[in-house]
Ligand code: SF4
């Protein structure tokens with residue numbers, strides 16, 4: 001194992017996204033997991049995750065987000081949550097609810113689970129189950145949400161928004177409130193991984209986005225005292241990019257099921273980056289020294305217009321993976337920025353896809369023919 005050199009000015013990460021597994025009973029076509037899913041045989045064992053949590057806490061991490069795939073697919077989920085809690089981390093379980101019966105949820109709470117983030121696909125059970133490609137999932141999610149709230153656990157509802165459900169954002173907020181959630185994230189699809197493959201079937205029209213944003217702002221006051229509503233303009237229709245994860249390698253790190261450590265969950269789409277593994281290096285060394293974390297940290301890597309822009313330390317040039325996906329250059333300005341020479345192209349892509357008649361999905365994890373991938377990622 002290597003030891004890091006001292007970097008006194010480097011900020012500490014605050015959050016760790018622990019992708020415990022890529023296995024998932026659902027098959028959402030907007031899933032941000034990579035097209036090449038990792039195998040169960042390659043997953044880190046319980047003891048290694050426990051070491052990673054201790055190293056994360058020592059590095060300054062405060063929160064661990066236990067994700068996947070579906071984290072409940074891990075038989076040792078209770079032991080993993082216990083290890084994260086013992087390391088002093090605030091534990092957030094990001095789940096589809098499938099695989100979590102009341103007894104298992106009780107065990108998770110007993111060993112220190114702090115917060116649950118539940119995904120909902122829609123308010124209409126048939127449409128929700130169609131999107132997840134799992135019959136009966138929606139009903140199980142609702143029962144699970146009630147079980148979470150009954151136990152006094154904090155609940156966030158996460159609803160990924162796309163063309164098939166964007167007309168029901170108000171109903172999604174109302175459903176989250178009725179379930180007793182303290183927060184709802186109206187999260188527009190981010191087009192990486194399976195979502196990029198399905199962009200033509202998922203992209204809403206500009207008019208739908210505008211309408212949905214207005215509706216949420218209209219009902220926000222109604223829930224001001226009991227429900228935090230998170231909503232941001234989707235990148236393809238935005239004028240400025242988001243500071244993706246607060247800037248590359250500034251605030252968080254992501255450990256894949258097999259132990260590779262990424263600055264963001266889509267970073268492996270960028271060719272040529274070298275990712276270190278927790279199997280070979282301590283987390284501190286990876287955070288400070290690994291090539292992938294160094295690649296776009298700070299502002300030295302920037303080209304124009306970001307290099308001379310007053311906002312470069314506010315949004316850090318936006319998302320590197322989106323720059324690669326749209327512009328073909330991970331070091332380019334995120335095309336979501338209207339100062340990018342490629343901004344207009346992004347809008348054209350969105351408008352073309354949003355009126356595409358194809359509403360069939362390439363479901364996550366299902367076999368997809370290579371020709372279909374080539375056509376869809378044209
Ligand atoms: S987005 Fe859907 S398919 Fe992907 S991990 Fe979450 S529940 Fe599973």
Ligand code: SF4
Nearest residue numbers: 306309311312317337
């Ligand atoms: S030019 Fe770069 S730094 Fe300036 S607003 Fe656009 S993305 Fe942000």
